């Protein structure tokens with residue numbers, strides 16, 4: 534291995550010590566204090582460095598197959614990588630693009646909304662950048678030239694930010710984000 538090395542770090546944890554919090558089949562036997570203690574074992578600075586935070590629900594084997602196949606997904610990813618190549622003029626992904634390169638495709642009002650939410654929730658600059666990177670990638674995968682409001686809302690939901698509570702008194706963009714966010718939950 535040579536350093537610096539590029540790698541993808543994936544980690545998983547149970548929702549609570551017994552593992553059944555949120556399950557509709559099993560009863561969670563943990564107390565609130567136990568759950569809180571369990572969750573604080575992962576420190577804020579560690580979570581801050583994660584790009585995506587997801588809650589996964591159990592999937593039944595009888596569930597219908599996903600509508601998108603691996604082949605169509607691969608095509609979308611290849612196209613997204615082409616857009617990134619065209620945008621940055623070299624082999625570079627959104628994950629390593631500079632702040633300036635990324636903010637070229639986000640509007641001032643989108644930035645303002647992100648900043649006001651970040652102040653309310655105390656999000657670090659690092660997390661704000663991650664949200665913009667994610668929104669840029671989601672927009673690339675959808676074939677959008679600029680970062681869309683929907684992509685921004687989806688990126689926030691991937692950081693477990695509930696936009697429907699924070700956008701309530703926002704502008705029209707905020708309202709559209711709120712609607713999208715509801716659809717994602």
Ligand SMILES: [Zn+2]
Pocket residue numbers: 549550551552553554561562563
């Ligand atoms: Zn439990």
